[in-house]
Structures are given as C-alpha cells and as structure tokens.
Amino acid sequence: MFKNLWKNRAALVEKNLLVELNKNPALEKKLFDAMKYSLMSGGKRLRPILLMAAADAVKVNGENFLTAASAIEMIHAYSLIHDDLPAMDNDDYRRGKLTNHKVFGEATAILAGDALLTLAFEVLTRQENVSPEILLKVIKEFSTAAGAAGMVGGQSIDLESEGKKISMSTLQKMHLGKTGALFKAAIRSGAILAGANSMQLDALTIYAEKFGLAFQITDDILDVIGDEKNLGKPVGSDAKNNKSTYVTLTSIDTAKNLAQAAVDDAVDALKNFGAEADFLRELVKYLLGRNK
Amino acid sequence: MFKNLWKNRAALVEKNLLVELNKNPALEKKLFDAMKYSLMSGGKRLRPILLMAAADAVKVNGENFLTAASAIEMIHAYSLIHDDLPAMDNDDYRRGKLTNHKVFGEATAILAGDALLTLAFEVLTRQENVSPEILLKVIKEFSTAAGAAGMVGGQSIDLESEGKKISMSTLQKMHLGKTGALFKAAIRSGAILAGANSMQLDALTIYAEKFGLAFQITDDILDVIGDEKNLGKPVGSDAKNNKSTYVTLTSIDTAKNLAQAAVDDAVDALKNFGAEADFLRELVKYLLGRNK
Numbered sequence: 032m033f034k035n036l037w038k039n040r041a042a043l044v045e046k047n048l049l050v051e052l053n054k055n056p057a058l059e060k061k062l063f064d065a066m067k068y069s070l071m072s073g074g075k076r077l078r079p080i081l082l083m084a085a086a087d088a089v090k091v092n093g094e095n096f097l098t099a100a101s102a103i104e105m106i107h108a109y110s111l112i113h114d115d116l117p118a119m120d121n122d123d124y125r126r127g128k129l130t131n132h133k134v135f136g137e138a139t140a141i142l143a144g145d146a147l148l149t150l151a152f153e154v155l156t157r158q159e160n161v162s163p164e165i166l167l168k169v170i171k172e173f174s175t176a177a178g179a180a181g182m183v184g185g186q187s188i189d190l191e192s193e194g195k196k197i198s199m200s201t202l203q204k205m206h207l208g209k210t211g212a213l214f215k216a217a218i219r220s221g222a223i224l225a226g227a228n229s230m231q232l233d234a235l236t237i238y239a240e241k242f243g244l245a246f247q248i249t250d251d252i253l254d255v256i257g258d259e260k261n262l263g264k265p266v267g268s269d270a271k272n273n274k275s276t277y278v279t280l281t282s283i284d285t286a287k288n289l290a291q292a293a294v295d296d297a298v299d300a301l302k303n304f305g306a307e308a309d310f311l312r313e314l315v316k317y318l319l320g321r322n323k
Numbered sequence: 324m325f326k327n328l329w330k331n332r333a334a335l336v337e338k339n340l341l342v343e344l345n346k347n348p349a350l351e352k353k354l355f356d357a358m359k360y361s362l363m364s365g366g367k368r369l370r371p372i373l374l375m376a377a378a379d380a381v382k383v384n385g386e387n388f389l390t391a392a393s394a395i396e397m398i399h400a401y402s403l404i405h406d407d408l409p410a411m412d413n414d415d416y417r418r419g420k421l422t423n424h425k426v427f428g429e430a431t432a433i434l435a436g437d438a439l440l441t442l443a444f445e446v447l448t449r450q451e452n453v454s455p456e457i458l459l460k461v462i463k464e465f466s467t468a469a470g471a472a473g474m475v476g477g478q479s480i481d482l483e484s485e486g487k488k489i490s491m492s493t494l495q496k497m498h499l500g501k502t503g504a505l506f507k508a509a510i511r512s513g514a515i516l517a518g519a520n521s522m523q524l525d526a527l528t529i530y531a532e533k534f535g536l537a538f539q540i541t542d543d544i545l546d547v548i549g550d551e552k553n554l555g556k557p558v559g560s561d562a563k564n565n566k567s568t569y570v571t572l573t574s575i576d577t578a579k580n581l582a583q584a585a586v587d588d589a590v591d592a593l594k595n596f597g598a599e600a601d602f603l604r605e606l607v608k609y610l611l612g613r614n615k
Binding site: 055056057058059061062063066109113116118119136137138139141142144145146148149150152153155156162163164166167170171173174175177178179180181183184185186187188190191204208 | 347348349350351353354355358401405408410411428429430431433434436437438440441442444445447448454455456458459462463465466467469470471472473475476477478479480482483496500
C-alpha cells in the first residue's frame with residue numbers, strides 16, 4: 032500500500048508538472064526543452080510526496096495540494112541543474128542521463144534553472160483549495176528554504192568546503208541548508224495547507240528535521256557502498272573529491288547507527304498521530320533500506 | 324522636483340535593500356558578500372521607482388510599497404549577474420565595476436543570482452499595507468514577468484540569435500521578454516498594490532509597454548553614440564558582437580523617431596490621469612535625453 036500510493040502520487044505529480052509547464056510556455060523552444068528535460072527525467076519525487084503525506088497526516092487529502100507539490104519539485108529540479116554545472120560540481124550524469132548542460136549547453140542550463148525556480152512561485156499562486164493568507168505562508172516557507180539562508184546557502188558552504196576537512200558542526204549546517212531546508216519546507220507546507228494546529232506543525236517539523244538527517248546520512252553511506260547502476264551516477268565521488276561526509280567524519284558503522292537513531296526520532300515525533308501518519312512512518316524507515 | 328523625488332526614493336530603496344538582505348542572512352559569508360556587491364552597486368533603480376510612481380498615479384503614496392519595490396530590484400540585480408556570466412554575455416564590467424563573477428568566481432556568482440531571485444519572493448511576502456489577495460496577484464505578476472514566458476525567455480532568444488541577423492518581430496519579442504516584461508510588472512504591480520480600477524490598470528499597462536519600447540530603443544542608440552564613462556561599460560559592443568538592434572535593423576535617425584513615437588504614446592496613455600501621473604510623464608520623456 033505504501034509503495035503503491037507513492038507510485039500513484041508520483042505519477043500524478045509528473046502529469047501535473049507537464050500541465051503546469053505548458054500553462055505559460057517559454058518564449059523560446061530550446062529553453063522549454065531544457066526545462067522539460069530535467070523536470071521529466073524521473074527521480075523519486077520525494078519532496079512532493081512528503082508535502083502530500085504531511086497534509087494526509089492532518090487528515091486532509093494531500094492530493095488537494097498537487098499544485099504546491101509540483102512547485103516544490105520544480106525548485107528541486109532547478110537546484111540539480113545548477114549544482115551539476117561545470118562551475119559547480121561539474122557532473123556529466125544524473126540519474127543515468129546526461130546532465131542538462133551536457134545536452135543544452137551551459138548558458139541554456141543556467142537559464143532553465145532560473146526559469147524553473149521562477150515558475151515554482153508562479154505555480155504556487157495557482158494552488159486552489161486554500162485561503163490567500165495560508166498560501167502566502169507557504170510562499171514564505173518555500174522562499175526561505177530555497178534561498179541564501181537555506182538551500183543556496185548550504186550549496187555555498189559545500190563549495191567553500193571543497194578539499195578541506197570540515198567539522199561535524201559545519202557538515203550539519205551545510206546539510207541543514209543544502210537538503211534539509213527543502214524537505215522541511217515540503218513537510219511544513221503540506222501541514223500548513225491542510226490547516227495543521229501548532230502542536231501538529233511542531234511535531235511534523237521535528238519529523239522533517241530527522242527525516243532530512245536520515246536522508247543525508249544514508250546518502251553518504253550509499254556513496255560508499257551503493258551500486259552505480261541503481262544510483263545512476265558514479266559511487267565513490269565524495270572520497271574522490273575529498274568531501275567530508277558522515278562516513279568520512281565517523282565510520283560506516285557509526286553512520287549507520289546515526290541514521291537508525293534519526294529514523295527512530297522521526298517516528299517518535301509522530302507519536303500523537305494515528306494511522307493517517309503511517310505513510311510518513313514508512314517513508315522515513317524506507318531510507319534505511321534504500322538503494323538509490 | 325522630478326529628479327529630486329527620483330533621487331530621494333532611490334535612496335529609500337537602497338536603504339531598504341540592505342535591511343531586507345540582513346533580515347534572514349545567508350548561511351555563508353562569501354555568498355552574502357556577493358549578493359550585497361551586486362545589489363548595492365548603484366544603478367538607476369528604475370524598476371522600484373516605476374512601481375512606486377504607478378501607485379502615486381492611482382493616488383496612493385508609492386512609498387507604502389517600498390518592500391515590493393525592493394523585491395523587484397532584487398530580480399533585476401539577479402538577472403544582471405547571470406547575464407554577465409562567462410557562459411552568457413561574458414562581461415567583465417558593469418556600471419564601471421568588475422562584474423560579480425570577476426570578483427567572487429563563477430560558482431558564487433551563479434548562487435548569488437539564485438539567492439537574490441529567491442529572496443525577491445521572500446521579501447514580497449513581507450509587503451504590508453495590502454490584503455493577501457492583492458499580494459498574491461503581485462507575486463503572480465513578478466513570477467510571470469521574470470520567468471520563461473518573460474525575462475528568462477527573452478534572454479534565451481538573445482542567446483539563440485547571437486551572430487544571426489534577426490527580423491524586427493523577433494527583436495521585438497526578445498525585448499518584450501528581456502526588458503519589457505519586468506518594467507511592465509513593476510508598473511502593473513504598483514497600480515495593483517494601490518488598488519487601481521481596471522481602466523487605470525489598462526492605461527498604465529499601455530504606458531508600461533511604450534516605456535519598455537522607448538527604453539530599449541534608446542539603449543540601442545546609446546550603444547552607438549553613448550559615452551563609455553557615463554555608461555560604465557564599453558560602447559559599440561552590439562556591433563562588435565554582431566547583435567541585431569533597433570539601430571542596425573533601421574538607422575540612427577529612424578531609431579530616434581521610433582523612440583520619440585513610443586514616448587508620445589506613453590504620455591498619451593496617461594491622458595485620463597491628473598498631476599499625480601506627472602512623474603511617469605517626466606520619466607518616459609527623460610529616456611530620450613538620457614546619457615546612461
């Protein structure tokens with residue numbers, strides 16, 4: 032049931048991404064193609080799934096918020112395009128396919144990222160089933176999480192840390208920004224859209240923080256013990272690039288224990304929710320066994 | 324009075340840009356410095372000035388909307404950083420100063436642009452003196468204008484047109500996106516924030532379109548007959564880069580006539596407004612005599 036719901040909702044998201052992309056089409060075809068290429072290149076659709084599941088946990092059908100869920104996936108897609116650029120991580124492959132700039136060139140890749148980020152906010156304004164006050168709160172969640180105090184800030188710490196041994200606290204600050212902030216925005220936004228009360232929102236925020244932590248630690252572990260074919264990208268890139276990770280700063284075993292503890296904490300944060308939060312419980316446990 | 328009001332309001336905008344930049348500071352210092360460098364590097368502050376002047380024209384003090392005015396300047400600043408990148412126009416100087424990537428490196432320049440674009444939407448959510456419904460309309464204006472159907476789309480046409488002779492209609496489409504869309508969003512947003520009725524909004528939209536046209540034609544003329552010291556960048560770059568412009572597709576004299584006609588049309592669009600639209604009338608006439 033868990034895997035099926037995930038699959039069905041990911042399909043809904045993918046369908047809606049195309050609908051939104053076509054509503055106000057790009058002035059120029061190559062730009063449109065580049066946006067579509069990265070947006071429709073698969074992926075787990077984890078952030079939209081989390082947004083919808085958080086609404087479910089507050090007993091409102093998450094599919095009411097498919098528009099906002101699509102918007103957060105656009106922000107994720109933009110961030111991957113820019114992260115892969117030659118001036119950044121200089122990656123040629125992502126999910127087993129050539130990266131955006133390898134197909135469309137660097138200039139168009141930069142613009143496709145810019146356009147997807149901007150489109151996310153346009154799409155957000157189209158979210159129905161919710162009051163303008165609440166929608167503004169969600170726009171604030173998204174913009175704060177994606178910007179200099181969140182995702183972009185985390186990427187900047189990452190760049191400045193290249194080739195240096197960094198402390199555990201810098202590593203944590205980097206990941207809270209780079210991946211944690213957007214997970215948190217997804218979950219909090221789903222809860223806010225569904226009209227969560229402050230106790231529910233606080234509990235889901237803790238869940239989100241622990242989810243982000245478990246995601247990052249398991250990501251670092253996969254870069255060591257993962258399978259290239261499943262991941263769609265080379266393993267061992269962190270070690271090759273001298274990157275500090277949860278594994279290099281501790282050990283594989285310690286990292287596994289830290290991941291388990293984060294998952295336990297995430298599940299514990301949901302103790303006052305009923306079966307309507309089962310999907311979130313399953314999802315965070317899935318991180319421990321994931322192979323991509 | 325016209326020049327003084329412009330100067331005073333530009334100073335208000337600059338003060339507020341710093342306030343907004345510091346409200347939710349970047350996680351990483353170099354990123355913050357890069358954002359501040361471009362945001363505070365001068366310029367005419369034309370888009371915030373237009374936003375405020377459009378509110379004035381509807382008899383609401385434009386300074387009530389300083390927050391939204393600052394947000395649109397952030398979008399403009401981001402677009403300049405990304406346009407100057409090596410993969411785009413590869414410019415070393417802007418307003419007589421080194422471009423962002425020449426000072427901070429390409430990766431940080433990309434991120435500083437990303438962060439300023441995102442910050443614009445965060446800042447917009449902080450605009451007071453207005454209902455959530457109206458603020459959502461303004462977020463829609465900004466995001467539509469800045470994205471693939473507007474500014475980014477225009478830049479993409481520009482890239483794809485490099486070294487080619489393009490038609491007048493492609494040139495117009497490019498500029499409607501690249502510069503026109505954001506001018507229009509500035510003016511329409513000021514009017515919407517001030518509660519303009521639909522007749523006022525329609526008239527100001529025509530003014531905005533003619534303003535954008537006059538701006539672009541005079542920009543093309545300045546690239547031929549302007550003074551490098553005033554402009555803060557080399558002249559003759561359009562010819563050097565084989566760019567089609569209003570001057571290359573017609574002649575200096577025809578371009579001057581087209582600019583004059585656009586200014587006349589812009590002033591004419593304001594015929595049902597009183598003295599409260601005098602600033603907008605002066606501003607579009609100023610374009611004809613500008614030297615930077």
